[in-house]
Amino acid sequence: MGTLNTLRKAYGVLKDKTKIGLAKFNNITIIKATNHIESPPKERHVRKIFAATSVSRPQTDIAYCVQALAKRLSKTRSWIVATKILIVIHRTLREGDPTFRDELLNYAHRGNFLQISNFKDDSSHFVWVKTYVIFLEERLDCFRVLQYDIEAERLTKLASGGSSKGQSRRKSTEELIEQLPALQQLLSRLIGCQPEGAASDIYLIQYALALVLKESFKIYCAINDGIMNLIDVFFRMSQDDAIKALEIYKRAGQQVEELAEFYEYCKGLELAKNFQFPTLRQPPPSFLATMEEYVKEAPQSGTNLASHNLSEQWDLALFTAPSTNTTHAVESELLLVYSVYEDEAIRRQKQLTNARYGYEGQPMMMIVPYRYPQQLQVQHMGHFSPFGEPPLFSIPPNSILLQ
Known part of the structure; x- marks a missing residue:
């Protein structure tokens, strides 16, 4: 009986370490994908986020990624970082598994969505970030309907x-x-x-x-x-x-x-x-x-x-x-x-x-x-x-x- 308890404790410790390791890995990937360099997120980092939020991952992992992205967005004062976070979210909505969208919707229901309260600058860069946030929020609202x-x-x-x-x-x-x-x-x-x-x-x-x-x-x-x-x-x-x-x-x-x-x-x-743009016709x-x-x-x-x-x-x-x-x-x-x-x-x-x-x-x-x-x-x-x-x-x- 004592041996079984010891094995259970050892397994629990290993499981905790694994979770911590995965959390650190996902967090590092998010930071790398949304760094302060004025260029789009690197493809390999975005793909890792796709994998971390796929249907094969535990729901807790997906929730962690959503929370990590939202938290980083709410704290940053950099329009570059904010734009890259929104790009990652947008691309994952478009190309990733629906599990990411579902978790994002759950997160939004708790009133902690894409907050950019630290943005005090009214320059065109920051203004555009705000309009991008509004579009992504509307995109999710439209899905709800x-x-x-x-x-x-x-x-x-x-x-x-x-x-x-x-x-x-x-x-x-x-x-x-x-x-x-x-x-x-x-x-x-x-x-x-x-x-x-x-x-x-x-x-x-x-x-x-x-x-x-x-x-x-x-x-x-x-x-x-x-x-x-x-x-x-x-x-x-x-x-x-x-x-x-x-x-x-x-x-x-x-x-x-x-x-x-x-x-x-x-x-x-x-x-x-x-680009070849479509021709739009006005109804009579x-x-x-x-x-x-x-x-x-x-x-x-x-x-x-x-x-x-x-x-x-x-x-x-x-x-x-x-x-x-x-x-x-x-x-x-x-x-x-x-x-x-x-x-x-x-x-x-x-x-x-x-x-x-x-x-x-x-x-x-x-x-x-x-x-x-x-x-x-x-x-x-x-x-x-x-x-x-x-x-x-x-x-x-x-x-x-x-x-």
Whole structure:
């Protein structure tokens, strides 16, 4: 019995030492990845953090890494260290296991999220760090509402040759009215990450901006899918839902302009010279009048019979009535709206095919950031460049797509 107790104690001591050793290793890796050198985190350190927060690791290890990153962020007074911490968090959210995101959400629930209270400087560097923090916080908040990751969902479907339509295209009206504003708010925070002043010329900030930029089109597509879904059912909505849907549609039009301006800015960045940006199309403003007219006549919630009759009248007016000038104009506007939103995925797929990312008869192959063998990765000063993703097939040198 005494021997067994001795063995248990020895095992406990060994286990404690192992935990301490792993904690020290993870802490050292985090410090090295987020040091004061004004360059992106080294790839080998980031990969070690991926491994330390993978699903194969104990939950306590993952929690330790999250807490260590958050603690280092809350204590630093250096915009360089803060930016590198946020890059590590962002990349792990994008490329790491979902266990990291889940632990980050748990940590945020306790009110100890990405705090930068020690930042007293109002220079453009520090201001940009704050906007980056806000975007990452919004990214997690959006996941709470949607309960799925936009980027992972879209890339997985397209890489496997599945439908290009995202989950927003298959949601109910109630889900869309709740989720689309969250997506639009996320896109707004993303556009707000445009640096100003001296921050615009700093490579480290441009590196982080690239990670943000690469998420923009997925968010834009998710919103487009949702708008298409709303348009499908808009003329059968109750008045309350129609009012909310109309506001979503209006904001979508405004954000097309804002995103186009953001892309124009990004085109001027040295690191984005070879990027192929998507062409954004503005929905016809004249269709707003048609939607507003329906809102005035739409039934109140709970009047099922009236709602059914009115929706039938609008469907007939739009699609089956004799071709008067009014109905023909409304029908043309509706078809134009469909073309703006529904053709986006088709145009994008053609862009990919033209750039030789896919070929006839085979599933479309998509770029998955940072998933390539180390020897294929484009390097910048010894660091992985988010702008220089290698293609799966040979493509023209100026055809790097925004994916």
